[in-house]
Amino acid sequence: MLFTQIEFFIFFGVVLASLLIVRSNRIRKRVLLLASYYFYAYWDWRFLSLILISTLVDYVVALALARTNRPNRRKVLLLTSLACNLGILGFFKYFNFFVESMEAVLGSFGFHYGTLHIILPIGISFYTFQTLSYTIDVYRGRLDPCRNLFDFALFVAFFPQLVAGPIVRASELLPQLRSEARLSWYGTFLGFRQFTIGLFKKAFVADHIAVFVDHVFENAGAFDGVSTWLAVLAYGVQIYCDFSGYSDMAIGAGRIMGYHLPTNFRSPYLATSMTDFWHRWHISLSTWLRDYLYIPLGGNRKGPVRTYVNIFITMVLGGLWHGASWTFVLWGALHGAALIVEKGLRQRFRPETQSAAVRRVPGILGWFITMLIVFTAWVFFRAASLPEALLIIRQMYGFSGGIAWYYPFVLLTLLLVGAGHVLVSMSAINLRRLAYDRLVTPVVLFSMWWLILVFPVEGFHPFVYFQF
Amino acid sequence: MRWVLGWVIASILVALISPCFLSSLRVYEWSSELDDYVLKEGYVHRKRDEGWATTSYGPYGFATLAGIDAASASTVVIWGDSYVEAHQVSDEQKTAYQVNEALLERGLSHLRAVTVGRAHWSVSDYYFKIPAYERLLHPVCHFIILAEYGLKDLCPDGETFISEPVPRFVRRRLVNPHKSKVITDLYEWGLGDMLLAPWKAVRTVMVDGRNMHFSLGPYRRVDKTTLDPGCNVAFGVSEPNSVVESWSYALDMLKTSASKPIVLVLIPEVPHLEQGVVRCVDSQSEWRARLAELCRAKQVGCIDMTTTLVDDYRKTGRFSRGFHNGRPGSGHLNARGHWLLSRAICDYLNQYTHSLRKTGHAVHTN
Numbered sequence: 001m002l003f004t005q006i007e008f009f010i011f012f013g014v015v016l017a018s019l020l021i022v023r024s025n026r027i028r029k030r031v032l033l034l035a036s037y038y039f040y041a042y043w044d045w046r047f048l049s050l051i052l053i054s055t056l057v058d059y060v061v062a063l064a065l066a067r068t069n070r071p072n073r074r075k076v077l078l079l080t081s082l083a084c085n086l087g088i089l090g091f092f093k094y095f096n097f098f099v100e101s102m103e104a105v106l107g108s109f110g111f112h113y114g115t116l117h118i119i120l121p122i123g124i125s126f127y128t129f130q131t132l133s134y135t136i137d138v139y140r141g142r143l144d145p146c147r148n149l150f151d152f153a154l155f156v157a158f159f160p161q162l163v164a165g166p167i168v169r170a171s172e173l174l175p176q177l178r179s180e181a182r183l184s185w186y187g188t189f190l191g192f193r194q195f196t197i198g199l200f201k202k203a204f205v206a207d208h209i210a211v212f213v214d215h216v217f218e219n220a221g222a223f224d225g226v227s228t229w230l231a232v233l234a235y236g237v238q239i240y241c242d243f244s245g246y247s248d249m250a251i252g253a254g255r256i257m258g259y260h261l262p263t264n265f266r267s268p269y270l271a272t273s274m275t276d277f278w279h280r281w282h283i284s285l286s287t288w289l290r291d292y293l294y295i296p297l298g299g300n301r302k303g304p305v306r307t308y309v310n311i312f313i314t315m316v317l318g319g320l321w322h323g324a325s326w327t328f329v330l331w332g333a334l335h336g337a338a339l340i341v342e343k344g345l346r347q348r349f350r351p352e353t354q355s356a357a358v359r360r361v362p363g364i365l366g367w368f369i370t371m372l373i374v375f376t377a378w379v380f381f382r383a384a385s386l387p388e389a390l391l392i393i394r395q396m397y398g399f400s401g402g403i404a405w406y407y408p409f410v411l412l413t414l415l416l417v418g419a420g421h422v423l424v425s426m427s428a429i430n431l432r433r434l435a436y437d438r439l440v441t442p443v444v445l446f447s448m449w450w451l452i453l454v455f456p457v458e459g460f461h462p463f464v465y466f467q468f
Numbered sequence: 469m470r471w472v473l474g475w476v477i478a479s480i481l482v483a484l485i486s487p488c489f490l491s492s493l494r495v496y497e498w499s500s501e502l503d504d505y506v507l508k509e510g511y512v513h514r515k516r517d518e519g520w521a522t523t524s525y526g527p528y529g530f531a532t533l534a535g536i537d538a539a540s541a542s543t544v545v546i547w548g549d550s551y552v553e554a555h556q557v558s559d560e561q562k563t564a565y566q567v568n569e570a571l572l573e574r575g576l577s578h579l580r581a582v583t584v585g586r587a588h589w590s591v592s593d594y595y596f597k598i599p600a601y602e603r604l605l606h607p608v609c610h611f612i613i614l615a616e617y618g619l620k621d622l623c624p625d626g627e628t629f630i631s632e633p634v635p636r637f638v639r640r641r642l643v644n645p646h647k648s649k650v651i652t653d654l655y656e657w658g659l660g661d662m663l664l665a666p667w668k669a670v671r672t673v674m675v676d677g678r679n680m681h682f683s684l685g686p687y688r689r690v691d692k693t694t695l696d697p698g699c700n701v702a703f704g705v706s707e708p709n710s711v712v713e714s715w716s717y718a719l720d721m722l723k724t725s726a727s728k729p730i731v732l733v734l735i736p737e738v739p740h741l742e743q744g745v746v747r748c749v750d751s752q753s754e755w756r757a758r759l760a761e762l763c764r765a766k767q768v769g770c771i772d773m774t775t776t777l778v779d780d781y782r783k784t785g786r787f788s789r790g791f792h793n794g795r796p797g798s799g800h801l802n803a804r805g806h807w808l809l810s811r812a813i814c815d816y817l818n819q820y821t822h823s824l825r826k827t828g829h830a831v832h833t834n
Contacts, residue, residue, distance in 0.1 A: 005676070005680075006673065006676040006677055006680055007680055007681070007682060010680075010682075011682075038684075041684045041685065042682075042684055042685055042687075043685045043686075043687075044685040044686045045684040045685060046686075215795050218743065218744075219741050219742075219743065219744040219745075220744050221744045222741055222744045222745070222746070391744065403741070403796050403797075405792065405796050406792060407792060407793060408792060408793055409793065437470070439470055439473065439474055439477075440474075441474065442470065442471045442473075442474020442475060442478065443474045443477045443478050443481070444478075445474075445478075446474055446475045446478035446479070447478040447481055447482055449478075450478055450479065450482035450486075450665060450669065451482065453668070453669035453672045453673065454482060454486050454490070454665045454668045454669050454672070455486075455489070455490075455668075456672045456675075
């Protein structure tokens with residue numbers, strides 16, 4: 001069930017009405033759990049079993065961890081959870097990728113393996129990371145285990161963020177589940193505002209842009225340099241509006257029901273460095289990777305070389321998390337390499353040793369270089385294959401000839417998004433201006449709803465991040 | 469109260485702005501001479517979702533610039549669906565106007581072209597409408613444009629052209645009189661464009677509502693192509709051979725309906741963009757050859773524009789289909805496509821009048 005489908009609005013209305021009718025917090029949570037399982041099973045009921053396995057394993061492991069202080073036993077318990085969660089993820093998401101990659105290497109020596117017809121369970125990467133973080137936090141002693149199975153099951157399956165994030169930590173959601181969620185007019189307003197903005201980003205901006213982007217990428221190499229650049233820039237806007245739109249809707253839906261989910265995006269295209277970009281883009285994933293991968297690998301505590309290696313490994317695995325394809329690995333590697341170079345340059349040219357004039361320049365230059373890297377890397381993220389990505393890169397930087405196609409909606413959107421970013425950077429516009437008691441707020445929000453309904457994109461358009 | 473006022477202001481804003489970006493609703497009127505609904509005289513259609521153009525309509529629902537001037541000339545009727553209606557291009561870029569200009573240039577001023585086309589029309593519609601239009605226009609010949617992929621406008625569609633057990637045409641009316649009346653009234657009251665946005669919004673909800681389901685997945689969507697395996701030429705036929713039989717029936721019926729010669733114009737989807745390569749051949753070429761052969765046998769004219777379109781692309785690098793707000797190389801004919809089509813029709817008329825003169829036939833029939 002997509003947040004943009006009419007079924008979701010009916011489903012959400014029923015859930016909300018149930019929460020309003022039911023006074024007991026315990027029963028409300030049961031209603032939410034049932035609703036969450038229905039939400040997931042609506043796509044495919046068979047894969048509900050995977051969520052149940054993950055839930056039960058991590059619930060039991062965490063309780064067992066709380067009962068023992070023996071390091072070896074604790075390690076075995078942690079490894080059990082890791083093996084179970086990563087085993088399921090690895091099989092459903094990466095099995096065919098590894099088999100195909102092995103065959104590419106060993107095929108010439110006569111080794112041939114067949115791939116399996118495996119359906120990727122929707123949202124598996126998100127809820128796996130969510131349950132893993134819980135068990136690791138309990139193992140580290142940073143979190144008490146959840147003793148109520150239903151609360152824990154709801155933490156794993158909470159429907160607003162179940163299939164495409166944000167990746168919520170147990171320390172953020174479980175305390176909210178223990179206390180009584182408050183449904184209020186103001187909370188409903190805040191949720192409605194965020195949901196509407198997210199819906200507009202997805203249904204009006206991202207889906208319209210996708211028509212242009214998809215055609216250029218499907219026909220990589222056929223369009224001229226300017227059109228290809230437009231498509232790449234447009235894809236940057238599309239994926240931002242698609243993914244941050246989903247996050248906004250998830251946060252908004254949660255807020256209406258009285259739950260707070262963490263912010264996932266903070267104007268990422270205003271980043272002036274690669275580090276800054278990852279502090280603004282998919283924050284719940286970047287902080288997860290930092291806390292559960294980069295720091296355990298040693299972080300920056302073992303010298304510069306190990307720091308660089310750790311950054312690179314983290315980013316490559318972050319890329320692979322997105323999808324089982326070499327294009328995602330390359331996307332992660334590009335980001336990793338850029339972060340390493342940036343870290344090296346920062347150490348070489350420390351800001352405190354530079355004059356004020358020189359310090360101001362890197363802001364603009366840094367933004368330009370960051371965007372150049374980010375948008376170039378998006379090519380690998382979007383392309384269906386490596387040759388397709390290379391064709392797009394060739395057209396972009398070789399300014400080769402081809403078909404000229406300047407889609408008016410895309411041009412206008414890029415212009416408006418650019419202007420919007422400038423205004424945000426100057427603090428001229430922000431969400432606080434759409435306050436509850438201002439007339440402009442309902443005018444803007446209802447205009448968005450109108451535009452979504454009056455200018456729909458035909459066909460079925462799932463969220464980009466559903467495939468991860 | 470503030471939120472109600474906000475909703476009202478938002479609704480007015482969107483209602484005012486959206487007509488600039490929305491195609492207008494069609495306003496019809498009844499024509500007793502043609503025994504059908506035709507686009508209202510004076511109606512101006514605005515097209516926005518593919519191409520960006522306006523079309524003005526004159527008497528009998530003929531596009532003004534491409535309309536009739538039958539008093540002084542012999543008429544050539546160009547039949548078709550949305551490709552002939554050509555809302556995507558402006559009046560002076562439409563086929564009929566360009567044919568007339570070219571006829572003047574070539575000294576064939578005694579001939580005038582008129583387009584009679586509407587979106588979703590198909591072969592059975594032409595069959596039922598030809599007699600009435602012949603009474604009105606006294607044409608010298610009919611051109612039927614087949615530009616939809618897979619020659620769909622000549623094939624059984626399971627609705628107006630039934631193929632089994634025996635082929636037959638079914639009369640239909642595409643215009644819903646009640647809906648048409650409401651739209652006409654709204655435009656007469658000056659509310660047509662103001663209510664376009666709510667109309668579209670309601671339509672979006674209704675379309676989404678029709679596909680709604682609440683059962684648990686996996687949910688299988690029925691893909692149209694799977695309904696017609698192995699043969700993408702026609703829907704509703706079981707054997708490829710029965711496609712030719714259906715064509716044979718359709719051509720016979722058209723010949724009985726029209727008192728003047730019929731010429732089919734086949735516009736394939738070439739050149740088209742596929743996986744980064746501009747392809748100048750398509751999977752339908754064999755079918756077009758079979759149709760051309762059948763036309764020869766039945767003494768129906770046939771123009772296959774494949775070579776014209778491909779040669780033009782090779783010379784100019786321009787596609788005959790597609791718009792900046794559509795997809796290059798696919799979709800409806802653009803200005804270039806209409807220009808090429810008009811040239812093909814003129815070339816045919818040139819030869820046709822020449823051969824008529826040689827055999828001593830008069831070209832002027834009215």
